[in-house]
Amino acid sequence: MEHYMEPDPKFVKDIITAGGKSLKKCFQCATCSVMCPLSPDKKPFPRKEMIWAQWGLKEKLLSDPDIWLCHQCNDCSSYCPRGAKPGEVLGALRAVAIANYSFPSFIAKAFLNPVFLPLLFLVPIVLLGIYFSIFGFHIPEGEVVFSHFIPHEHVEIAGFIVGAYVAVAILIGLWRYWRAITSGTGKVVYVPLGDGKVEQTEGFWGALIPTLIDIIFHNKFKECGEANYRYFAHFGVFYGFILLGISTLGAVVYLLMGRELGLPVTDPVKIIGNIGAVLLLGGCTWLVYARIVKKDKFGFGSYFDWFFLGLLFLVGITGALTELARLAQSTAAYWLYMVHLVVVFALLVYAPYSKFAHLAYRAITMVYEKSGLREKA
């Protein structure tokens, strides 16, 4: 395994810019790896990632699946005797990894630096402007009905186009990532346990089920020490988002059935959507509160974190306000609806490049670990 090591000070600076500004403080005591409730016994993290980051060992870090096994409990950062905040460094490394693997990568770079933020919002605003210049812009009179403003079909079509794009972009990113972490690793059939015994591994598909179970029950978050609130907050955001997704699909079904939308609050689909909205908003508020008010304990997080969390929060708020304005029969509902569409668009279309992509990368890494590939590597 001996080879020339070429540290890259530029990469060190990249990680620092992406939010790992304290990484140089680490003096390798390994308290972090000892404290981490999720770190495996073999090749534990985040101690090794910290020295790689200090040396700017780009190749090692980008092909390191362990950064995704971290759930950002922050136990490491709160016990770090040097204030090196390994939790934040791993967060920055994940941002850098997403930027590195996502497709097309030139877009990805724009998510690491706040100077591109206006540009990122400009894109959906311009698209909406183009839409209105084609289909005309007028605020309807009388009862608030969104389909009089923008037909639902248009929103659904745009949604499916965005969805297809996001799926393709994420899959390409995942494929690149998977190639990187599995290069040099053969197909794993067994894991030696010593004494000549072997453990049959799950294989990719076999590992998928326990991974999904872990995600559904948030098992990993449950193990967190310092930031155990994240189990509840992430749970809220996660299921809030899923319920909102279900409710959106329900609306599509209603639409196909020819039903007029603008559902009453008693409609089951609307009920599901509203429960989702409450969960999402509650979870987001908790996360925002914890990151700001208790930043010393839980870590404030990087711009990359805040871009995603902020968008989620905005989606929740604008959605709720839109609905309230509609129920109040105020024409402000149309303006809020426009804003809501912009932020939802941004949230979805930027998913492959923003922190949203963690959903895919972390999930696939959990599969990677459970299938025994990590043990083998």
Place this chain on the structure above:
Amino acid sequence: MSNDEKKVEKKIGVYICTGCGISEAIDVEKLVNVATEELKVPVCKTNEFLCGENGVQLIKDDIEKEGVNTIVIAACSPRVNWDVFDFGSNIVERVNLREGVAWSHEPKDEATQELAEDYLRIGIVKAQKTEPPEPLIEETSKTILVVGGGITGITAALEAANAGYEVVLVEKEAELGGWVAKYPKITPTKPPYNTLEEPDIQSKIKEVEENPKIKVLTSTKIERISGQPGMFDVVVNKDGNTEEFRVGAIVVATGWKPYDASKLEDLGYGKFENVVTNVEFEEMAREGKLSGVDSVAFIQCAGQRDENHLPYCSAVCCKVSLKQAKYLREANPDSKAYIFYKDMRTPAQDEEFYKAMQDDPGIFLTKSEVKGISEEDGKLVVEVDDTLMGEPIKVKVDLVVLATGMLSSMYGIYTTKEEFPEDGKIPYSHIEQKELSPEIVEEIKSRGQILNLQYRQGPELPTLRYGFPDSNFICFPYESRRTGIYAAGCVKTPMDVSSCIEDAMGAALKAIQCVELVAQGATTFPRTGDVDYPIFFLQRCTQCKRCTEECPFGALDEDEKGTPKPNPLRCRRCGTCFGACPERIISFKGYSVDMMSSIIKAINVPEEEEKLRIIAFFCENDAYPALDMAAMNGLKYNPSVRIVPVRCLGAVNVVFIADALSRGIDGILLVGCKYGEDYQCHFIRGSELANRRMENVQETLQRLMLEPERVKLVQLAITDFDKIPQIIDEFVEQIKQVGPNPYKGF
């Protein structure tokens, strides 16, 4: 005048305090009887609060009205209230009834009473035998000689001069400044301890040169130094011209020299042009040769902490390499500096510096073991293993810097006879044992000297491990084994610039203290202020040379026949000579052969065989205070032991042991400081000498047909006071096993 005083007859007054629990433990009436009836003391009084105003007044009245001039205070330990019981020129003797008897033994017990009575007898006998000391007042110089003009020497010179003392500063180079003047930057010396600093050595040099109290002699070497503190005669040679002057004390600040890197060929030194030492890299930085260097690997502990080279850590190299990495980063912003260390050692405030340097994205640190250095395509390849990455790594660099260590400037020169004995056998266990042949010693002698002291024991300060002149860095950091000569800075131990400055201040103060004390005929540490000094009755000397060889401070020179020539101002009054002399011709006014014999005789040896009598000689420096601490902590020990404080275990003459045993004393216990490599002996080797003399003791025991178990030496640290009851009780038990001394009753 002093002769007249001597003729004055002693009138002893005994004052027994009954406070602090003494009267509850002892029958004071009986004690008074011992003084007045048995020993016929003219004045004996009791007081319930002797250290109070009335108690002290009582004594003062007796001095004035009764003519009492020798006072025995039977009260608390001599270690307390010594300022209260100070009656000017009158002799004061203390009997430790409080800590020594009342607080450490069963009250109103027969054995306790006997102990108190014996202690009173000892005290009165000591008072009878004590002569008032006559200080040796000579015409002394208060000039301070500073040897070495580096940062330490410059600081010491300035400190001494600013305190009002004349200073002569001798430097062998043409310029002052030493190493620090050659450094572009130094590591931080002040808060926030995170940036490199410009050394302010030039302004200090200017200050020295402009100070009217400092005489600077550059390009000057010392030819020889003779005499004693206050009266050192120094001969220097400046460009071939000799000059002689007298000084009172000497600060040795001759600094360090780098380890010979040519021994580091396995790290590529001498093999590859681009492998340099940290000293050479400093020069490159000074000459601005770093801008073209893209990458440098700093190898820490190069030839250090390594049995084949320097076994020790030079304390500064980690900081120096961090500093040098910064030189590189500042000269060339795209450069990379690798630091391969065994352990990053940046104690105390230096941690802030380490953090600051670590923060530089171009400085790459890892713990590692160097596997090899080779050359490839004009670059150097450094291979290291056991890294923090968990795997061996190789890096390509332009330059390799070896962090070589510091040697004392005294390393490798001829120091003392005991370190380079003619028979090749080093007598002391705490001196590095090395292979010595007469040829090697001759070669070492030819390397020249630094101080060239005209002392019988050798021309330089004695060194101990690794060639550093010795001192106990916690208890007495500046002391050397040559009174009036204080080592400071890197000559003594590797240290950084701020430590050198601090050390120089301390050494300058010690030198000032020395010149002031010797002007009054008093000694320095640890019996600071003691004016009593040993007097040799040379008519009876057999020229056995034990005293001249054993004196830990080289105070005794010799004439051609081997008769000792005392230099009282070099003496620290430990009494090692007193303990060594088989003829018993050495005595102090207040600590004499006669006194010790009388003390032993004063102890009442009962005829009942079950009543054991044991003498325990306790070193006054640590063991005796520990005994007081034991008493203060309510610890009790066997009352058959009579504690006799001594200046040092080295001051216990074998003859006293023989005397005691032949008088029927059942056992002798010697309790003193730890000796050997990590010794705590305040006189450096007194306790070790005492231990070596145990061989003679065993001969004595054989001659007396007594069991070897009757004499035991125990090492005790001051913190081990809680072990005292166990030590004493175990020894008493040992003597019980052996049985009573058959000489009892003779």
